[in-house]
Amino acid sequence: MDERLNKSKLRLLNPITKGILCIIYILMISFFCKNWLVAFNLNLFLILICFYAKEETIELLVSLKKIWFLLLIVGLFQGFVGSSFNIFSCLNAIFKVMGIFLTASLYTRISTQNELLYFWEICFRPLKLFGFSSNELALTMVIAIRFLPVFMNEIERIRIAQIARGAKMKKNMIASAINFMPLLIPVLTQAIMRSEELADAMEVRGYVPNRPRGRYKTYKLNKYDYYSFFIMGIILSLIIYKYIHN
Amino acid sequence: MILFDRVSFCYNEKETSFILKGVSFSLQKGIINGLIGKNGCGKSTLARLIVGLLKPTEGEIQFKEENEDPNAYYFSGMIFQNPDNQIVGTTIGDDIAFGLENLNLPTENIEQLVVKAASLFGFEKMLDMPVSKLSGGQKQMLCIASVLALEPSWIVFDEPTSHLDPWARIEFWNIINYLVDNSNIGIIVISQLPEDIIHFGHISVLNEGCIIFNDSYDVFASLNQPPEGIDFPENIKLQRLLNN
Amino acid sequence: MKLRLGNLVIKYNDNPLLGPIDASFESGQLNLIVGRSGCGKSTLLKLIAGFHSEFTGAISLDEEYFEPEGNVALAFQNPESLFFNSTVFEEILFSLTSLDKKDNICELTNHWMEKWGLSPEIYSKKYPFKLSGGEKRRVALAACTILQPKIILLDEPLAGLDRVGQSDLSKIIKNLCDEHIVIVVTHEPELILQDNSRILYINGKETAEYDSNTFLYNAVINPGFYPIPQWYIESVKPYAEMYELPPVNSESVANFLRSIKNG
Numbered sequence: 164m165d166e167r168l169n170k171s172k173l174r175l176l177n178p179i180t181k182g183i184l185c186i187i188y189i190l191m192i193s194f195f196c197k198n199w200l201v202a203f204n205l206n207l208f209l210i211l212i213c214f215y216a217k218e219e220t221i222e223l224l225v226s227l228k229k230i231w232f233l234l235l236i237v238g239l240f241q242g243f244v245g246s247s248f249n250i251f252s253c254l255n256a257i258f259k260v261m262g263i264f265l266t267a268s269l270y271t272r273i274s275t276q277n278e279l280l281y282f283w284e285i286c287f288r289p290l291k292l293f294g295f296s297s298n299e300l301a302l303t304m305v306i307a308i309r310f311l312p313v314f315m316n317e318i319e320r321i322r323i324a325q326i327a328r329g330a331k332m333k334k335n336m337i338a339s340a341i342n343f344m345p346l347l348i349p350v351l352t353q354a355i356m357r358s359e360e361l362a363d364a365m366e367v368r369g370y371v372p373n374r375p376r377g378r379y380k381t382y383k384l385n386k387y388d389y390y391s392f393f394i395m396g397i398i399l400s401l402i403i404y405k406y407i408h409n
Numbered sequence: 410m411i412l413f414d415r416v417s418f419c420y421n422e423k424e425t426s427f428i429l430k431g432v433s434f435s436l437q438k439g440i441i442n443g444l445i446g447k448n449g450c451g452k453s454t455l456a457r458l459i460v461g462l463l464k465p466t467e468g469e470i471q472f473k474e475e476n477e478d479p480n481a482y483y484f485s486g487m488i489f490q491n492p493d494n495q496i497v498g499t500t501i502g503d504d505i506a507f508g509l510e511n512l513n514l515p516t517e518n519i520e521q522l523v524v525k526a527a528s529l530f531g532f533e534k535m536l537d538m539p540v541s542k543l544s545g546g547q548k549q550m551l552c553i554a555s556v557l558a559l560e561p562s563w564i565v566f567d568e569p570t571s572h573l574d575p576w577a578r579i580e581f582w583n584i585i586n587y588l589v590d591n592s593n594i595g596i597i598v599i600s601q602l603p604e605d606i607i608h609f610g611h612i613s614v615l616n617e618g619c620i621i622f623n624d625s626y627d628v629f630a631s632l633n634q635p636p637e638g639i640d641f642p643e644n645i646k647l648q649r650l651l652n653n
Numbered sequence: 654m655k656l657r658l659g660n661l662v663i664k665y666n667d668n669p670l671l672g673p674i675d676a677s678f679e680s681g682q683l684n685l686i687v688g689r690s691g692c693g694k695s696t697l698l699k700l701i702a703g704f705h706s707e708f709t710g711a712i713s714l715d716e717e718y719f720e721p722e723g724n725v726a727l728a729f730q731n732p733e734s735l736f737f738n739s740t741v742f743e744e745i746l747f748s749l750t751s752l753d754k755k756d757n758i759c760e761l762t763n764h765w766m767e768k769w770g771l772s773p774e775i776y777s778k779k780y781p782f783k784l785s786g787g788e789k790r791r792v793a794l795a796a797c798t799i800l801q802p803k804i805i806l807l808d809e810p811l812a813g814l815d816r817v818g819q820s821d822l823s824k825i826i827k828n829l830c831d832e833h834i835v836i837v838v839t840h841e842p843e844l845i846l847q848d849n850s851r852i853l854y855i856n857g858k859e860t861a862e863y864d865s866n867t868f869l870y871n872a873v874i875n876p877g878f879y880p881i882p883q884w885y886i887e888s889v890k891p892y893a894e895m896y897e898l899p900p901v902n903s904e905s906v907a908n909f910l911r912s913i914k915n916g
Contacts, residue, residue: 327726329752
């Protein structure tokens with residue numbers, strides 16, 4: 164619900180813009196940062212943009228604590244060049260990983276599930292050449308996302324119920340195939356029954372595979388999209404210039 | 410009106426065990442049509458025939474309207490037992506839109522119809538809410554909204570109250586009564602709970618693939634014996650005990 | 654036997670979900686829990702069974718520290734979804750195979766099947782998925798409770814059954830109360846309500862305990878308290894202030910009304 168309360172400008176962008184810009188930014192951080200200052204500046208820029216757009220910057224930065232250990236390890240590994248410790252390559256590695264993480268989590272923060280799917284669907288379009296329908300693929304993903312929590316709950320419920328019945332499965336229940344049966348068979352039976360009912364429900368609501376479907380949400384480009392592409396163009400040329408002349 | 414004309418059904422052509430055996434009867438709009446009978450009597454098959462998930466092996470099912478338009482397309486929707494198994498979208502808006510997207514309508518129309526259907530249940534400000542946050546009763550309302558968005562001429566409810574708590578059951582029957590009074594949608598409710606019977610205006614009882622009773626609630630309540638395979642609801646039983 | 658919940662607050666992801674609850678569940682009576690779906694009833698059952706550890710407060714069994722493991726049977730809603738064996742006998746026997754001593758487990762299984770109204774000669778060799786709804790439910794509940802612990806927790810045992818299945822099952826459940834602490838979460842308390850029932854009523858985050866008469870009285874007087882069937886309210890409301898209310902079924906109500914008429 165915070166999606167609706169938060170009206171940051173970044174969230175108003177077209178899903179395609181969000182997707183492409185984030186991919187470019189990640190590629191830029193991964194491949195065009197030869198020294199730590201560039202990586203640091205890219206991070207700084209990202210944070211400034213967040214501030215400017217009134218995104219929840221603090222929360223975004225706090226989420227970094229989830230990967231502090233990874234940052235430490237990467238920093239140490241990259242820092243030791245030969246036998247001496249190089250603080251600059253250590254910083255470079257840390258800022259690179261940090262930048263990638265921040266960009267990715269910013270992307271998932273500013274995109275709704277619909278927007279993610281819309282972007283993926285467009286990415287899948289080239290698959291049509293090989294006979295895949297991007298529409299169906301996207302719908303399959305929607306259903307997978309929709310039913311994931313349902314199945315997770317169900318697995319947990321059946322696991323608890325079977326343990327309560329005396330089945331020997333604690334958290335490491337994949338100990339042996341036989342111990343696994345009380346969980347596996349009920350979960351599969353339930354999944355099949357669910358999918359049959361879902362298939363019926365979809366058919367009753369007029370779903371026919373491979374028939375053209377309308378679209379509930381469409382996204383148009385607005386002025387912020389043009390600004391963003393323009394700014395990104397400048398940064399990209401600066402970074403490439405720096406990369407070549409370094 | 411739905412007219413069943415000697416409808417038979419079996420899953421396998423070669424098999425002789427028919428699930429429905431030459432059923433002929435009709436259902437009207439403007440009242441709640443109850444379809445009852447014990448497990449395995451053919452209720453669910455009948456429901457699936459009405460909404461077109463199955464095709465009759467013999468006989469035919471006709472849809473007729475008072476002001477008949479020969480080109481009209483009669484769509485029947487169905488609400489299944491478990492709301493969780495029939496919600497396709499990840500948000501309220503998406504789920505209501507699913508059926509409309511299948512009709513390949515333009516985006517503006519879909520948006521309008523989604524808002525219209527959502528507002529019947531007070532969902533219009535919650536279109537972006539994930540369905541996982543809804544309660545059981547709200548999920549069922551969403552299922553009904555999603556079917557209503559398609560403007561069906563009939564809706565079949567398959568044991569709709571079995572997943573609801575008693576408070577949500579009252580809300581459910583309020584919605585059904587509202588639909589009967591304020592829309593031109595035919596309502597069929599399948600149930601095996603005797604207490605649901607008191608809400609029905611017209612009752613059809615199925616037993617072993619045959620219709621053994623098909624009349625109004627008042628006639629049902631005045632029967633000497635309940636039709637085979639079902640029980641009178643408690644209020645009718647009490648009346649009889651007191652009259653004796 | 655008496656299970657006591659003292660000042661119990663159930664939490665879910667650090668947020669208080671339900672409580673504080675002060676209640677006791679006893680053997681010899683039927684303990685019911687009612688409340689709206691999503692109010693935390695199922696979580697309370699899980700907690701008593703030892704599968705939910707986010708809580709504060711105390712649980713004690715006969716004034717001693719309560720250890721869930723080995724003392725509790727828990728059957729969730731639709732317990733027949735747990736079937737994974739090819740015969741009814743194997744399904745019910747399954748829990749016993751985890752015990753250390755394996756002598757006379759077959760006799761015990763047969764005995765327990767009888768107790769749940771499943772005659773071993775008829776049902777032992779049957780395929781669980783081919784039974785009727787009521788039979789499936791009894792097989793499932795027999796399978797969940799065969800270890801015969803002190804406490805039996807049932808979540809919506811009557812849901813989805815036809816009237817015959819419901820009344821058969823509620824009789825069996827009532828019989829279990831003599832030897833076990835039976836706690837039942839239900840949306841249909843009127844189906845198994847009897848004189849010696851105790852009801853834990855959950856409303857929002859608050860809870861209250863009622864005996865069966867007070868519960869029925871509140872439901873009859875105040876429609877928002879609990880939706881019991883309309884015909885019951887109409888028939889007994891005029892007498893609610895003066896008499897002890899009958900169970901919610903036509904025969905009891907008819908007898909109740911007759912006895913009032915006859916003075």
